[in-house]
Amino acid sequence: MVFALVALVVLALLGAVHRYVWRRFVGDTTAPGSTLRRVGTVAAFVLPLLSLGAMTSGRVGAPFWLQQVLAWPGFLWLACLLYLTLALLVGEVVRPLLLRFLARRDARTETAENGTADGAASGTASGAPSGTTSGTPAAPASGALAGTPGEPRTRTGELVASRTAAAPSPSDPAVRAAPDPAAAAAAEPAAKADAEPATETDPESMAKADTEPAVKAGTEPAESPSAEAPAVPAPALAPGPSRRLFVSRVVGGVAAAAGLATVGYGTYGVLRGPSVQRITVPLAKLPRAAHGFRIAVVSDIHIGPILGRAHTRRIVDTINATSPDLVAVVGDLVDGSVADLGSAAEPLAALRARHGSYFVTGNHEYFSGAEQWVDHVRELGLVPLENARVEIEGFDLAGVNDIAGETEGQGPDFVRALGDRDRGRAAVLMAHQPVVIHDAVEHGVDLQLSGHTHGGQLWPGNMLAELANPTVAGLERYGDTQLFVSRGAGAWGPPVRVGAPSDITVVELASRQA
Structure with a gap:
C-alpha cells in the first residue's frame, strides 16, 4: 500500500x-x-x-x-x-x-520617434513661402476658379505653387475650407485638359494653358520639395x-543550451572513467611495520545495461596503475544478473594487489541475485567478506553484508565479523552504506570504508544524500572511528555526474608510531 x-x-x-x-x-x-x-x-x-x-x-x-x-x-x-x-x-x-x-x-x-515626427512637421510649416502663411488665402476663391466675370484669372503655375506650399499645414484656413462643389465641377474639364499633354506645341495650346484654370487640389507636381513624405523609421519590437x-x-x-551542455559534460565524465584520489589516514593502533600500507578503495561500479565490459576494464587498469597493497570493492558492483552481466565483470580477474582483492555486497546486489554474484566474484579471484574478517599485515580487515540483505536474512552481523577479535589491533571495516558507522564505533573499528552515496552524483542530489547519510563523501571522524566515503567509480541510472566526479581512492594507512 x-x-x-x-x-x-x-x-x-x-x-x-x-x-x-x-x-x-x-x-x-x-x-x-x-x-x-x-x-x-x-x-x-x-x-x-x-x-x-x-x-x-x-x-x-x-x-x-x-x-x-x-x-x-x-x-x-x-x-x-x-x-x-x-x-x-x-x-x-x-x-x-x-x-x-x-x-x-x-x-x-516610441517617444523619440514622436519627437522626431513633431520636429519634422514644425520645420515644414515654418519653411513654407510667405504668401501661404496662416490667415492668408493660398488660392483664389471658388468664383475665380469658376471664371467669375469681373475678376482676373489665376495662372496655372501660380495656382500650383500656392496649393503646394499650403498643403503641409493642417491649420491653414485655406486647407480646412471645403471646396465649392459647383466650382469644382466647373474646374474639372480644365484640370483634365492640363493632365493630358498636347501633341503639338502650337500657340493656341500655349495660350489655352496660360488662360485655363490649372488643376484640382491634390494634383501637385511630384518634384515639389514640400510634397516629399518624411522617411518612416523601422518599427521597434511590437508590444x-x-x-x-x-x-x-x-x-x-x-x-x-545550459541544461543539455551540463548533461553532456556530466556524461563525458562518466564515460571517461574515474580519476585517482589519494588520502592518508593515521591509525593509532597501526604498527610501524604497516606504515604506508595502501588500500585502493572502489565502490559503486554499477556494471549494467549502459556501463559494461569496457567500463570494468577502465577501472581495473586504473587500479592496477596505482600498485596497491590491497583492493577493497565496497558494494554495488552490478545492476543485473550474472547471466546478463557475468562476462562484463570478467576483467575484475585482472586485478593485481600484493594482499589480494576483497568484496562486500551493496544494496544493488540484492536486486540482482546476491548469492550468484558472491559465487561469481569468488571465481574471478576476489575474496567475499560476508560478515567475516581476515588478518592482514598489521591490522584486521573485516566486511559486513549490506543492510538490504536483511530482507533475505543476510543482513550485516557485526558480532560475527568483529566480536571475538583482539581490540589491541587496528581494524579496518568494509561496509557499503555509511549509516552503519554507529555500529562500527560500538565495535571499536578504527576505519570504515564505504560508498553508496555517489557523492550525490547529480547536483543538487548531494543535499538529499546528506539527509540520509552521516557523510556523503570524504573522511570524517566519529569518536575514535574514522569514516571514509568514496564517491564511486560508476553511476546509477543516468550515466551522468555533475558536481560529484567519479573516483578511485588510494587510502594510505599511517602509523603514529612511525
Whole structure:
C-alpha cells in the first residue's frame, strides 16, 4: 500500500514537471498546429515512457537487449529533465526582468520617434513661402476658379505653387475650407485638359494653358520639395504577444543550451572513467611495520545495461596503475544478473594487489541475485567478506553484508565479523552504506570504508544524500572511528555526474608510531 502510494506521488510529480517543461519549451514558443509543436508534444509523451521503461525493465525481468535499448534514452532523459527544469526555474526570474527592459526600451524608442515626427512637421510649416502663411488665402476663391466675370484669372503655375506650399499645414484656413462643389465641377474639364499633354506645341495650346484654370487640389507636381513624405523609421519590437514570444524563445533557448551542455559534460565524465584520489589516514593502533600500507578503495561500479565490459576494464587498469597493497570493492558492483552481466565483470580477474582483492555486497546486489554474484566474484579471484574478517599485515580487515540483505536474512552481523577479535589491533571495516558507522564505533573499528552515496552524483542530489547519510563523501571522524566515503567509480541510472566526479581512492594507512 505504501509503495503504491509513493509510486503514484512520483508519477504525479513527473507528470507535472513534464507539463511545465512542455509549456515553456513548446507551448510558449511554437504556433498551434505547427510541425515543431507536434514534434514537441509527441516527445513530451514518449520520453517519460522511455524513462519509466528504463527504470522498471530490469526489475520485471525484461530481456537484456530491451534493457539496453531503453537505458540510454530513458536514463539520459531523466538527467536532461532535471537540468532543463532547473534552468527554466532560473529563467522564471529572468523573464519578467527582460520583459520590463524591452517595454521600457520600446517606450523610449516610441517617444523619440514622436519627437522626431513633431520636429519634422514644425520645420515644414515654418519653411513654407510667405504668401501661404496662416490667415492668408493660398488660392483664389471658388468664383475665380469658376471664371467669375469681373475678376482676373489665376495662372496655372501660380495656382500650383500656392496649393503646394499650403498643403503641409493642417491649420491653414485655406486647407480646412471645403471646396465649392459647383466650382469644382466647373474646374474639372480644365484640370483634365492640363493632365493630358498636347501633341503639338502650337500657340493656341500655349495660350489655352496660360488662360485655363490649372488643376484640382491634390494634383501637385511630384518634384515639389514640400510634397516629399518624411522617411518612416523601422518599427521597434511590437508590444504584447510578440514581445512575450521573443522573451519565451530567448529564455527557452538559453535554458535548453545550459541544461543539455551540463548533461553532456556530466556524461563525458562518466564515460571517461574515474580519476585517482589519494588520502592518508593515521591509525593509532597501526604498527610501524604497516606504515604506508595502501588500500585502493572502489565502490559503486554499477556494471549494467549502459556501463559494461569496457567500463570494468577502465577501472581495473586504473587500479592496477596505482600498485596497491590491497583492493577493497565496497558494494554495488552490478545492476543485473550474472547471466546478463557475468562476462562484463570478467576483467575484475585482472586485478593485481600484493594482499589480494576483497568484496562486500551493496544494496544493488540484492536486486540482482546476491548469492550468484558472491559465487561469481569468488571465481574471478576476489575474496567475499560476508560478515567475516581476515588478518592482514598489521591490522584486521573485516566486511559486513549490506543492510538490504536483511530482507533475505543476510543482513550485516557485526558480532560475527568483529566480536571475538583482539581490540589491541587496528581494524579496518568494509561496509557499503555509511549509516552503519554507529555500529562500527560500538565495535571499536578504527576505519570504515564505504560508498553508496555517489557523492550525490547529480547536483543538487548531494543535499538529499546528506539527509540520509552521516557523510556523503570524504573522511570524517566519529569518536575514535574514522569514516571514509568514496564517491564511486560508476553511476546509477543516468550515466551522468555533475558536481560529484567519479573516483578511485588510494587510502594510505599511517602509523603514529612511525
